[in-house]
Amino acid sequence: MNKNFNDLLNNLKGLDYKDLYQNDFLLTWDKTQEELEAIFTVADTLRYLRENNISTKIFDSGLGISIFRDNSTRTRFSFTSACNLLGLTIQDLDEGKSQIAHGETVKETANMISFMADVIGIRDDMYIGKGHTYEKAVAEYVEEGFKDGVLEQRPTVVNLQCDIDHPTQTMADALHLIHEFGGIENLKGKKIAMTWAYSPSYGKPLSVPQGIIGLMTRFGMEVVLAHPEGYEVMPEVEEVARKNAEKYGGKFTKTNDMAEAFKDADIVYPKSWAPFAAMEERTNLYGEGKFDEIKELEKKLLAQNAKHTDWACTEELMKTTRNGNALYMHCLPADITGVSCKTGEVDATVFDKYRVPLYKEASFKPYIIAAMIFTQKVKDPAETLQKLMDQNKARLIR
Amino acid sequence: MNKNFNDLLNNLKGLDYKDLYQNDFLLTWDKTQEELEAIFTVADTLRYLRENNISTKIFDSGLGISIFRDNSTRTRFSFTSACNLLGLTIQDLDEGKSQIAHGETVKETANMISFMADVIGIRDDMYIGKGHTYEKAVAEYVEEGFKDGVLEQRPTVVNLQCDIDHPTQTMADALHLIHEFGGIENLKGKKIAMTWAYSPSYGKPLSVPQGIIGLMTRFGMEVVLAHPEGYEVMPEVEEVARKNAEKYGGKFTKTNDMAEAFKDADIVYPKSWAPFAAMEERTNLYGEGKFDEIKELEKKLLAQNAKHTDWACTEELMKTTRNGNALYMHCLPADITGVSCKTGEVDATVFDKYRVPLYKEASFKPYIIAAMIFTQKVKDPAETLQKLMDQNKARLIR
Amino acid sequence: MNKNFNDLLNNLKGLDYKDLYQNDFLLTWDKTQEELEAIFTVADTLRYLRENNISTKIFDSGLGISIFRDNSTRTRFSFTSACNLLGLTIQDLDEGKSQIAHGETVKETANMISFMADVIGIRDDMYIGKGHTYEKAVAEYVEEGFKDGVLEQRPTVVNLQCDIDHPTQTMADALHLIHEFGGIENLKGKKIAMTWAYSPSYGKPLSVPQGIIGLMTRFGMEVVLAHPEGYEVMPEVEEVARKNAEKYGGKFTKTNDMAEAFKDADIVYPKSWAPFAAMEERTNLYGEGKFDEIKELEKKLLAQNAKHTDWACTEELMKTTRNGNALYMHCLPADITGVSCKTGEVDATVFDKYRVPLYKEASFKPYIIAAMIFTQKVKDPAETLQKLMDQNKARLIR
Known part of the structure; x- marks a missing residue:
C-alpha cells in the first residue's frame, strides 16, 4: 500500500473533485465518492512528502482559526498540526458562548476574524441541533463577506466535530x-x-x-x-x-x-x-x-x-x-x-x-484535515503537489 | 482610487517619513502629515501585494508580542493578522496586572520578553492617565535595552488603544x-x-x-x-x-x-x-x-x-x-x-x-498595523517593497 | 571573545558530540564536557548569524510543544524565542494535572501531541521526585512511538526546569x-x-x-x-x-x-x-x-x-x-x-x-535552548550551520 508519489498523483488526476474548491467540509455525505477519495489521496501524498523531508507549505502567510466550543487537546493538536504543515498560523477564537450566540453577532464576528483567514476549524458538538447549524451559518457568512468584497479570500470551514458528524x-x-x-x-x-x-x-x-x-x-x-x-x-x-x-x-x-x-x-x-x-x-x-x-x-x-x-x-x-x-x-x-x-x-x-x-x-487525522484544507483552497491540487515535489525544499535542513 | 503598485511606490518615495524608523506609534499627533501619509501608502501597497498573491513577509523569523490589559477579540485578530502578514509570530504576554505594576518590574519584563521581539502591541485603555504612560515606559525601557546591548533589535511599540488615543x-x-x-x-x-x-x-x-x-x-x-x-x-x-x-x-x-x-x-x-x-x-x-x-x-x-x-x-x-x-x-x-x-x-x-x-x-486595520510595523522596522520601505515585488513569491501556491 | 563564524565552526568541528543527536536534554551531568561545549558553540554561532541578519531557520514547518506545569512568563518566552529562531511554531499543552497523571495517559498523550512535534519543552519543578521522572517518561514514550512507526520524527525533550536541575x-x-x-x-x-x-x-x-x-x-x-x-x-x-x-x-x-x-x-x-x-x-x-x-x-x-x-x-x-x-x-x-x-x-x-x-x-537562554534543539535534531550541525551561512537568507528584508 506504500504507493510512490507518481502513483498517488496519477490516482488523483483521474478523480473528479473540482467542487471541493472554495467549499467547506461539514458532513461526509455532502461529498461524492470521488471527492472523498481525492481527500484520502491528497492526505497520503502530503504524508509522502513530509516523510521524505519535502516541504508541504503552500501558504507563505495566512491564518487558521480555531473555534472550540468544548475543550479538546487532541483535536486542537491535529488542527494545529495540519495548519502548520501547510504554512498557516493558528489563532484561537476564545469567546464565551453568549457573545457569539446571536445571528447578527455571528455574521459580524465571522467577518471580523477572517480578513487574513484561510480556514476556520470549528468544534461544536455539545448540543443537538446547534453545532452543525452554527458551522453552516459561519460558512454562509464568510461566503457572503467574500462576495461583498469584505474578505480578500474565502476561508474554508472545516467541521472538527459537530452534533451530527465527525x-x-x-x-x-x-x-x-x-x-x-x-x-x-x-x-x-x-x-x-x-x-x-x-x-x-x-x-x-x-x-x-x-x-x-x-x-x-x-x-x-x-x-x-x-x-x-x-x-x-x-x-x-x-x-x-x-x-x-x-x-x-x-x-x-x-x-x-x-x-x-x-x-x-x-x-x-x-x-x-x-x-x-x-x-x-x-x-x-x-x-x-x-x-x-x-x-x-x-x-x-x-x-x-x-x-x-x-x-x-x-x-x-x-x-x-x-x-x-x-x-x-x-x-x-x-x-x-x-x-x-x-x-x-x-x-x-x-x-x-x-x-x-x-x-x-x-496519526492520520492531521493529514486528513490538511487534505481537506488543501483541496478546498487550491484550484489544481495535483499541479500544486507537483510544484512542491519539484521545488524539493527541505522540511528540516539536516 | 485603485492605484497600481508603481503609483503607490512613487507616492511613497516623494514623502519624508524617515523619523518613523526605529520609533514607536503611540499617538497620531506625534507624527507629521507626511509620516501618516506614508503609513497609508504602505498599507495600500501591502494590500496590493497580498491581493495579487505576492508574499509580504519581510521577517524570516521574529516575534510580535501582544499585551492586552483588557479583553479584545477584534484587536487581537487585527494584530495577529498584521504580524502574520509580515512573518512575525505572536506571543501573548498574559500577566496579571499586579505583576507588572511596578516601574522596576516593567523595565525587567520589557527586556526579558524582547530578546527576539520586533514589535510589542499594547492595549491598555481602562484607566485614565495609565495606558499611555505604560506604553511610553515600555518604549523607553526597550530603547534603553537596545542601547545597552541587551537587545539585538529595538522592538517597536504600537499603541493598540490607550486611554488617550486609538x-x-x-x-x-x-x-x-x-x-x-x-x-x-x-x-x-x-x-x-x-x-x-x-x-x-x-x-x-x-x-x-x-x-x-x-x-x-x-x-x-x-x-x-x-x-x-x-x-x-x-x-x-x-x-x-x-x-x-x-x-x-x-x-x-x-x-x-x-x-x-x-x-x-x-x-x-x-x-x-x-x-x-x-x-x-x-x-x-x-x-x-x-x-x-x-x-x-x-x-x-x-x-x-x-x-x-x-x-x-x-x-x-x-x-x-x-x-x-x-x-x-x-x-x-x-x-x-x-x-x-x-x-x-x-x-x-x-x-x-x-x-x-x-x-x-x-478590514483596513490589519494593514494599518502592518504598515506601522513596516515603516518602523525597515530602513528603506520603498526599496523593501520593491524587493517583495521583484521576488514575486506566491502567498499561496495555487 | 567575539569569535567569527569560521572560528566557531572550526571549534565545533573539533568536538565529539554525536550522542546529542536524537537524544534529550534532561540533566547537565548526563552529558560529556565536549557535548556541553558543542552546545555553547552552536549557541554562539546561532547568535552570530542572527546578529548578522542571517536566517537561522532550519525547520520549514514543525511544532515545538510547551508543557508548563507551573506559571512562567520568562521561560515561556525563552522557549518560544528559541523555537521561532529555528522555524518551529509553539503549541501549548494546557492540561490539568489530573488528566495527565496516569502512566497510561502520559504515554497516550505524549504520542497524540507529537505527530508533527520536533521538540517538547517541559517545566515541572513543583514536587520533589516528580518533575524529572515525568520528563524521562515522556522521552521514553516518544522514543517508543518513534520506534513503533507511530511518529515520523523523534521529538527531543528539553528540560525547562525540573525538581533536580535547570x-x-x-x-x-x-x-x-x-x-x-x-x-x-x-x-x-x-x-x-x-x-x-x-x-x-x-x-x-x-x-x-x-x-x-x-x-x-x-x-x-x-x-x-x-x-x-x-x-x-x-x-x-x-x-x-x-x-x-x-x-x-x-x-x-x-x-x-x-x-x-x-x-x-x-x-x-x-x-x-x-x-x-x-x-x-x-x-x-x-x-x-x-x-x-x-x-x-x-x-x-x-x-x-x-x-x-x-x-x-x-x-x-x-x-x-x-x-x-x-x-x-x-x-x-x-x-x-x-x-x-x-x-x-x-x-x-x-x-x-x-x-x-x-x-x-x-539573553543567552533562548540561544542555549535553540542550541540544544539544534544539536539534538540535526545530524551534522556544523554542516547545517554552514548551509545557513551559505544560503545567506535575510532574517529581515531591510
Missing part, C-alpha cells in the same frame, strides 16, 4: 482501514461493528457512531450498528446509512445484541455514547434554563448506563470475530477497564494488543 | 474615508460628525472620539464633536483638535445638539463613551481601593446615560445629512436598537444599509 | 561567564559562591542551586555552596558536584557562613530556596491530600526563613569579594530590598550596578 475522525479512521486492508477496494464486503460500550461517564457525543455509519456504508462494507435499547442515534443519519448501503452495494443493519455484532466482524469499534433522544431533551432543558431538570436527567442516564456494564469489548468477545483477530478501533481516549476506570469500554489486554494500530489510526 | 482604529477609519472619497485630497471641506450616542452599557472608552477629533482635523475637514452636557472628552485632546484645524485649514466645533452635528454631514460617527471626568474619578477610586464607591459611580453614570436615549442614529436623522446619504462609521461592535439591545446607538435599518462599508472599514 | 538556566549562566571571562578556559580557578539568601516568599525551587553546583564544578572552578543550617539541597546532587570537582580539577566546598563564601569570590549567585527535606515532606503531604498539614509546614518554613534575614547580598559583603568587584548573578526575578519587598535577597544599589550584565545573562 468527519475528520471518521475520514482518518477510513484512511487507517485503507492502509490496514491494502486499498479502498479491499474494504468491500468487510464487516464492521459499530457498537455501544459501557462507560462510567455520561453524555459522550453521538458524532462518532453517526459519522461511522454514515461513512463506512459507502465502501460496500457490512455495517452493523449495535446498542442496548434506548441508545438510538439520530434517525436522519440512520437513513443516510441505509441509502448509502443501497447505493454503494453494502449492508446496514441494527441489533441490540453486542455478540451478534462482533460475530465474524473484520473490524470492531466499541465506544460509549448518549441516547439521541436524551441529548435532545437536554438541549431543550438547557435552552429553557432548567438546570435542576438537567441534573435529574444526568442521574437517570447514569443509572440507565449502569444496567449495561456487560457491553464491553472483552477478550472473549474478540475471539468471536473473524479469525479471533478483528481490527479494534477507537477515537481515543478509551475507558479501559482497570486502567482509566473500574469497568469500561474495553479490556486492558485487548487495548494493549492494539495500542500501536490505535496510535497510527490517530 | 491610532490603529482611527488610521484605519481615515484610510477607509480616503478610499470612499477617492483620495486624501478629497477629504478637504468634508463635514464629519463625531457624536455621542446612547448605549445601555456604561464606561465605553474615550479613545475613539478623542482619536477621531485628533486625527480628522488634519485633513482640512470640518470636525464637529457632539455630546450631551457632562460627556466631555479630555481637554488636552480638544486642544490638539483645535490646533490641527488651524494648522491644516479645517474646522473644529463642539455642540450639545446631535441634530446640529448631523445637519449636512458627509460622514457620521455616532457612538457611546463615558465622561472623561467620571473616568478620571473612577481611576482615582480604583487606586484607593474604594470599590463600593466605584459601584455607586457606575450606577450614577448609567442613570445619567438613561436621560439621553434620544441620542441615537435614526433613519430620520440620517435624512438630514448631505443628500440624506452620509457615510455611517463605527469601530464595531455597535449597540443596534432591537438587535443587540432594546435601545442603542443606531437603528437596525441604518446599520443594515451600511453593513458592507462598515466591514470594509474594519 | 539546565537551560545554568547553561545560559555558564555561557554568560564564558563571555564575561573571555573563554571557557578562563573559568579555571575562579571562585563562585552559590549562596542562599533571604526572601519573604517561601518554597523557591532548588533547581538553580543544584544545577549550578552540578555544572560549575565541571570547569575547574572553586564552587562554594553556602546556606544556613537546615537548607540542604539534594544529597545526590552534592555528590555529583563532589565527583565533578575531583574529575575536572576543581573544588566543591560547603559552608554555613555567607561571608566565608563571598570572601575573594569572583562570582556570587545569592538566591533563596527551600530546604530539600521540607520540599520532600511537602510532596508527601500533597500526595496524601493533607492540605492542613501543608499550610502548617508553610507557616513553619516562613518562620524559619525569617531567622535568616541577614543572609543578603549587601554592599558591604560585595566589598569583600575579589577586588570588591565580583560578578553578581541571578536567574531573575530577584527579591530586591526596598524595591520588590521590604527585606530581600539583594541591596537595590548592588542590583542596579549589575542590571545590564544580569539582563545579558538572561
Whole structure:
C-alpha cells in the first residue's frame, strides 16, 4: 500500500473533485465518492512528502482559526498540526458562548476574524441541533463577506466535530482501514461493528457512531450498528446509512445484541455514547434554563448506563470475530477497564494488543484535515503537489 | 482610487517619513502629515501585494508580542493578522496586572520578553492617565535595552488603544474615508460628525472620539464633536483638535445638539463613551481601593446615560445629512436598537444599509498595523517593497 | 571573545558530540564536557548569524510543544524565542494535572501531541521526585512511538526546569561567564559562591542551586555552596558536584557562613530556596491530600526563613569579594530590598550596578535552548550551520 508519489498523483488526476474548491467540509455525505477519495489521496501524498523531508507549505502567510466550543487537546493538536504543515498560523477564537450566540453577532464576528483567514476549524458538538447549524451559518457568512468584497479570500470551514458528524475522525479512521486492508477496494464486503460500550461517564457525543455509519456504508462494507435499547442515534443519519448501503452495494443493519455484532466482524469499534433522544431533551432543558431538570436527567442516564456494564469489548468477545483477530478501533481516549476506570469500554489486554494500530489510526487525522484544507483552497491540487515535489525544499535542513 | 503598485511606490518615495524608523506609534499627533501619509501608502501597497498573491513577509523569523490589559477579540485578530502578514509570530504576554505594576518590574519584563521581539502591541485603555504612560515606559525601557546591548533589535511599540488615543482604529477609519472619497485630497471641506450616542452599557472608552477629533482635523475637514452636557472628552485632546484645524485649514466645533452635528454631514460617527471626568474619578477610586464607591459611580453614570436615549442614529436623522446619504462609521461592535439591545446607538435599518462599508472599514486595520510595523522596522520601505515585488513569491501556491 | 563564524565552526568541528543527536536534554551531568561545549558553540554561532541578519531557520514547518506545569512568563518566552529562531511554531499543552497523571495517559498523550512535534519543552519543578521522572517518561514514550512507526520524527525533550536541575538556566549562566571571562578556559580557578539568601516568599525551587553546583564544578572552578543550617539541597546532587570537582580539577566546598563564601569570590549567585527535606515532606503531604498539614509546614518554613534575614547580598559583603568587584548573578526575578519587598535577597544599589550584565545573562537562554534543539535534531550541525551561512537568507528584508 506504500504507493510512490507518481502513483498517488496519477490516482488523483483521474478523480473528479473540482467542487471541493472554495467549499467547506461539514458532513461526509455532502461529498461524492470521488471527492472523498481525492481527500484520502491528497492526505497520503502530503504524508509522502513530509516523510521524505519535502516541504508541504503552500501558504507563505495566512491564518487558521480555531473555534472550540468544548475543550479538546487532541483535536486542537491535529488542527494545529495540519495548519502548520501547510504554512498557516493558528489563532484561537476564545469567546464565551453568549457573545457569539446571536445571528447578527455571528455574521459580524465571522467577518471580523477572517480578513487574513484561510480556514476556520470549528468544534461544536455539545448540543443537538446547534453545532452543525452554527458551522453552516459561519460558512454562509464568510461566503457572503467574500462576495461583498469584505474578505480578500474565502476561508474554508472545516467541521472538527459537530452534533451530527465527525468527519475528520471518521475520514482518518477510513484512511487507517485503507492502509490496514491494502486499498479502498479491499474494504468491500468487510464487516464492521459499530457498537455501544459501557462507560462510567455520561453524555459522550453521538458524532462518532453517526459519522461511522454514515461513512463506512459507502465502501460496500457490512455495517452493523449495535446498542442496548434506548441508545438510538439520530434517525436522519440512520437513513443516510441505509441509502448509502443501497447505493454503494453494502449492508446496514441494527441489533441490540453486542455478540451478534462482533460475530465474524473484520473490524470492531466499541465506544460509549448518549441516547439521541436524551441529548435532545437536554438541549431543550438547557435552552429553557432548567438546570435542576438537567441534573435529574444526568442521574437517570447514569443509572440507565449502569444496567449495561456487560457491553464491553472483552477478550472473549474478540475471539468471536473473524479469525479471533478483528481490527479494534477507537477515537481515543478509551475507558479501559482497570486502567482509566473500574469497568469500561474495553479490556486492558485487548487495548494493549492494539495500542500501536490505535496510535497510527490517530496519526492520520492531521493529514486528513490538511487534505481537506488543501483541496478546498487550491484550484489544481495535483499541479500544486507537483510544484512542491519539484521545488524539493527541505522540511528540516539536516 | 485603485492605484497600481508603481503609483503607490512613487507616492511613497516623494514623502519624508524617515523619523518613523526605529520609533514607536503611540499617538497620531506625534507624527507629521507626511509620516501618516506614508503609513497609508504602505498599507495600500501591502494590500496590493497580498491581493495579487505576492508574499509580504519581510521577517524570516521574529516575534510580535501582544499585551492586552483588557479583553479584545477584534484587536487581537487585527494584530495577529498584521504580524502574520509580515512573518512575525505572536506571543501573548498574559500577566496579571499586579505583576507588572511596578516601574522596576516593567523595565525587567520589557527586556526579558524582547530578546527576539520586533514589535510589542499594547492595549491598555481602562484607566485614565495609565495606558499611555505604560506604553511610553515600555518604549523607553526597550530603547534603553537596545542601547545597552541587551537587545539585538529595538522592538517597536504600537499603541493598540490607550486611554488617550486609538491610532490603529482611527488610521484605519481615515484610510477607509480616503478610499470612499477617492483620495486624501478629497477629504478637504468634508463635514464629519463625531457624536455621542446612547448605549445601555456604561464606561465605553474615550479613545475613539478623542482619536477621531485628533486625527480628522488634519485633513482640512470640518470636525464637529457632539455630546450631551457632562460627556466631555479630555481637554488636552480638544486642544490638539483645535490646533490641527488651524494648522491644516479645517474646522473644529463642539455642540450639545446631535441634530446640529448631523445637519449636512458627509460622514457620521455616532457612538457611546463615558465622561472623561467620571473616568478620571473612577481611576482615582480604583487606586484607593474604594470599590463600593466605584459601584455607586457606575450606577450614577448609567442613570445619567438613561436621560439621553434620544441620542441615537435614526433613519430620520440620517435624512438630514448631505443628500440624506452620509457615510455611517463605527469601530464595531455597535449597540443596534432591537438587535443587540432594546435601545442603542443606531437603528437596525441604518446599520443594515451600511453593513458592507462598515466591514470594509474594519478590514483596513490589519494593514494599518502592518504598515506601522513596516515603516518602523525597515530602513528603506520603498526599496523593501520593491524587493517583495521583484521576488514575486506566491502567498499561496495555487 | 567575539569569535567569527569560521572560528566557531572550526571549534565545533573539533568536538565529539554525536550522542546529542536524537537524544534529550534532561540533566547537565548526563552529558560529556565536549557535548556541553558543542552546545555553547552552536549557541554562539546561532547568535552570530542572527546578529548578522542571517536566517537561522532550519525547520520549514514543525511544532515545538510547551508543557508548563507551573506559571512562567520568562521561560515561556525563552522557549518560544528559541523555537521561532529555528522555524518551529509553539503549541501549548494546557492540561490539568489530573488528566495527565496516569502512566497510561502520559504515554497516550505524549504520542497524540507529537505527530508533527520536533521538540517538547517541559517545566515541572513543583514536587520533589516528580518533575524529572515525568520528563524521562515522556522521552521514553516518544522514543517508543518513534520506534513503533507511530511518529515520523523523534521529538527531543528539553528540560525547562525540573525538581533536580535547570539546565537551560545554568547553561545560559555558564555561557554568560564564558563571555564575561573571555573563554571557557578562563573559568579555571575562579571562585563562585552559590549562596542562599533571604526572601519573604517561601518554597523557591532548588533547581538553580543544584544545577549550578552540578555544572560549575565541571570547569575547574572553586564552587562554594553556602546556606544556613537546615537548607540542604539534594544529597545526590552534592555528590555529583563532589565527583565533578575531583574529575575536572576543581573544588566543591560547603559552608554555613555567607561571608566565608563571598570572601575573594569572583562570582556570587545569592538566591533563596527551600530546604530539600521540607520540599520532600511537602510532596508527601500533597500526595496524601493533607492540605492542613501543608499550610502548617508553610507557616513553619516562613518562620524559619525569617531567622535568616541577614543572609543578603549587601554592599558591604560585595566589598569583600575579589577586588570588591565580583560578578553578581541571578536567574531573575530577584527579591530586591526596598524595591520588590521590604527585606530581600539583594541591596537595590548592588542590583542596579549589575542590571545590564544580569539582563545579558538572561539573553543567552533562548540561544542555549535553540542550541540544544539544534544539536539534538540535526545530524551534522556544523554542516547545517554552514548551509545557513551559505544560503545567506535575510532574517529581515531591510
